[in-house]
Amino acid sequence: MTTTPLWEVFIRPRNGLSHKHVGSIHAADEVMAVQAARDVYTRRGEGTSIWVVRSADIVASDPDQAGENFEPTADKIYRHPTFYEIPEDVGHM
Amino acid sequence: MSIHEALLELADDHLVLGHRIGEWCGHAPMLEEDLAMPNMALDLIGSARTLYDHAGKLEGKGQSEDDLAYLRGEREYRNCLLVERPNEDFAHTMLRSLYFAAFMRPFWLKTLETSGDETVRGVAGKAEKEMAYHIRHAGEWVIRLGDGTEESAARMRDAVAALHIYTDELFESSPAAHEAEAAGMLPVRAEMRDAWDEVIGQVFAEAMLEAPDVPYPQTGGRKGLHGEGLGHLLAEMQSLHRAHPGATW
Numbered sequence: 001m002t003t004t005p006l007w008e009v010f011i012r013p014r015n016g017l018s019h020k021h022v023g024s025i026h027a028a029d030e031v032m033a034v035q036a037a038r039d040v041y042t043r044r045g046e047g048t049s050i051w052v053v054r055s056a057d058i059v060a061s062d063p064d065q066a067g068e069n070f071e072p073t074a075d076k077i078y079r080h081p082t083f084y085e086i087p088e089d090v091g092h093m
Numbered sequence: 094m095s096i097h098e099a100l101l102e103l104a105d106d107h108l109v110l111g112h113r114i115g116e117w118c119g120h121a122p123m124l125e126e127d128l129a130m131p132n133m134a135l136d137l138i139g140s141a142r143t144l145y146d147h148a149g150k151l152e153g154k155g156q157s158e159d160d161l162a163y164l165r166g167e168r169e170y171r172n173c174l175l176v177e178r179p180n181e182d183f184a185h186t187m188l189r190s191l192y193f194a195a196f197m198r199p200f201w202l203k204t205l206e207t208s209g210d211e212t213v214r215g216v217a218g219k220a221e222k223e224m225a226y227h228i229r230h231a232g233e234w235v236i237r238l239g240d241g242t243e244e245s246a247a248r249m250r251d252a253v254a255a256l257h258i259y260t261d262e263l264f265e266s267s268p269a270a271h272e273a274e275a276a277g278m279l280p281v282r283a284e285m286r287d288a289w290d291e292v293i294g295q296v297f298a299e300a301m302l303e304a305p306d307v308p309y310p311q312t313g314g315r316k317g318l319h320g321e322g323l324g325h326l327l328a329e330m331q332s333l334h335r336a337h338p339g340a341t342w
Contacts, residue, residue: 004123025124025125026123026124026125027125028237031233032233032237035129035229035230035233036125036126036129039125039126039128039129039132039230040124040125040128040129043128043132
């Protein structure tokens, strides 16, 4: 089964929440991938919706560029929502 | 002959097939199927448990689900022959599940519509969705193996040749089943034929398979006449309970 493609699995736990990456599975094609994701990752009622995408189709950032990508944000604390006071009427954010 | 025996037949079908599919646990060719197999097995065993419990209560002799599952011998088991057939390979295993689920899905849907027994309707409501998934999962494998490589196609054709002869028994009603049908507890098994033919026809067309003519269908399971494999299956399944009666964990 070494040629069986790898797929990344995303599960939406409840309506209103986003799909979240939960892991990966092997499957021959997209139909089998959704079934395998269902059988591996939703056995305990974890999901209401499944996305799968071929791992090879994901474009990732280069770890060598982590410094230039992510460090410049470290001193910009004013971008965090905690910087502002949230009116009580807004409720839970 | 009594009506609870019709439930025993159903329960035995589910327990025996559940056990067979469970035999793949730890042996499947890939992790994904190693989880999918026990998932399907547990669906079946879950239905079997409720059916045994209900059958025991209807019989009224104080037999629990464990008594019925673990303390009856081969000749007392009433499952159809299809479900006890050995796993062999993935082609046999998936085709056996497809044949069974393609029968049980319409059977449970009809039960939901017409059964006067609340417990049986409860099983049907849950199992109908499970069987829909088993049809999909097993069906997709049958299609991929049948329309796959030279070897997978040959194995799929071998599985059809080996198992198709056991499918007619699915549509037969024993005297106990006739009684349950007349009482409005269970639907008439023969009426599932069109729905079954449709599912199998669709899958086989995509899988490049042909359903063979079966001049001599194999039956007898409902009378307790089984292949030699069932004795081995029961010996393994029942050994712990027989060695340690009433064991729980």
